[in-house]
Amino acid sequence: MSTQATPQNTPETTPRTGAQTTPRHTPQATSGTTPPNNRVHHVRAGELDGYTALSGGTVGSRKLWMGLVEHEPMSSTDNHHHGESEAGVYVVSGHPVFVFHDGEQEVRIEAGPGDFLLVPPFVPHREEHPDPYEPVVVVIARTTQEPIKVSVPELYQLTAADTR
Numbered sequence: 001m002s003t004q005a006t007p008q009n010t011p012e013t014t015p016r017t018g019a020q021t022t023p024r025h026t027p028q029a030t031s032g033t034t035p036p037n038n039r040v041h042h043v044r045a046g047e048l049d050g051y052t053a054l055s056g057g058t059v060g061s062r063k064l065w066m067g068l069v070e071h072e073p074m075s076s077t078d079n080h081h082h083g084e085s086e087a088g089v090y091v092v093s094g095h096p097v098f099v100f101h102d103g104e105q106e107v108r109i110e111a112g113p114g115d116f117l118l119v120p121p122f123v124p125h126r127e128e129h130p131d132p133y134e135p136v137v138v139v140i141a142r143t144t145q146e147p148i149k150v151s152v153p154e155l156y157q158l159t160a161a162d163t164r
Contacts, residue, residue, distance in 0.1 A: 035058070035059050035060035036060060037060040037061075037062070041054070041058075041059035041060070043058065043059065048067065048068060050067075051067040051068060051069050051147075052065065052066075052067045052147075053066050053067050053068060054066040054067075055067075055145060056145045061145070062145075063143060063144075063145075064141060064142070064143065064145075065085075065141070065142040065143075065144060065145055065146065065147060066139065066140065066141045066142070067139070067140055067147070068092075068137065068138075068139055068140075069137070069138050069139075069140055070135050070136065070137045071094070071096070071127065071129045071135060071136040071137075071138075072129070072135055073129060073131050073132050073133055073134055073135055074129065074130065074131070074132050075128075075129045076126055076127060076128040076129060077126050077127045077128075078126065078151050079124055079125070079126050079151065079152045079153065079154060079155050080124065080125070080126065080149050080150055080151045080152060081121075081122050081123055081124045081125065081150050081152065082119060082121065082122075082142065082144075082147075082148045082149060082150070083121065083122065083144070083148035083150055084121050084122070084143075084144060084148070085121060085142045085143050085144040085147075085148050086118065086119070086120060086121055086142065086143045087118070087119040087140055087141070087142050087143075088116065088117070088118055088119075088140070088141040088142075089111075089116065089117040089118075089119065089138050089139070089140055090115075090116050090138060090139040090140075090141075091111050091112060091113055091114065091115045091116075091117075091136070091137075091138055092113065092137040092138060092139060093113050093134070093135070093136065093137045094112075094113070094129065094131065094134050094135055094136030094137060094138075095110065095111065095112050095129075095130075095131055095134070095136070096111050096127050096128065096129055096136045096138065097109065097110050097111070097127070097128040097129075097130060098111065098117055098119075098125055098126075098127055098128075099125060099126050099127075099128060099155065100123060100124065100125040100155060101124065101155040101156050101157050102157060103157035106155060120158075122158055123158050124152050124154075124155045124156055124158065125155065126155070
């Protein structure tokens with residue numbers, strides 16, 4: 001297969017590797033059709049669809065959502081869980097604090113650049129960003145196509161009955 005220079009809205013081939021990449025604004029990405037699921041997809045930095053990098057809508061993934069999220073300094077989320085979705089978190093920069101309840105008290109996990117965290121399905125938690133100057137940037141991967149967020153009034157320990 002030979003490759004020539006291509007218009008912006010068609011697949012491109014990376015000269016060094018021959019890998020095919022599709023810009024976000026291709027007819028596939030904007031027409032509502034699912035991108036083909038028989039090749040490697042490449043979403044370049046700056047081409048995210050909001051926070052979303054990889055999803056069924058952007059690259060045709062079937063069981064994975066992945067995105068990049070930035071939180072402002074001195075901010076926190078509400079108490080919430082992600083329903084049936086597992087969430088893997090990779091800290092790119094900043095020092096977020098993940099808070100959950102172990103049945104007796106709140107537990108605070110302080111994370112930093114290069115750290116990974118797993119938030120199991122239905123586990124109530126919140127993220128805090130206590131630094132007054134530095135934002136937090138994280139990469140999140142979830143096992144559902146849609147980013148589920150269910151707000152809860154307070155943190156509590158997850159029990160088997162809570163997942164039914």
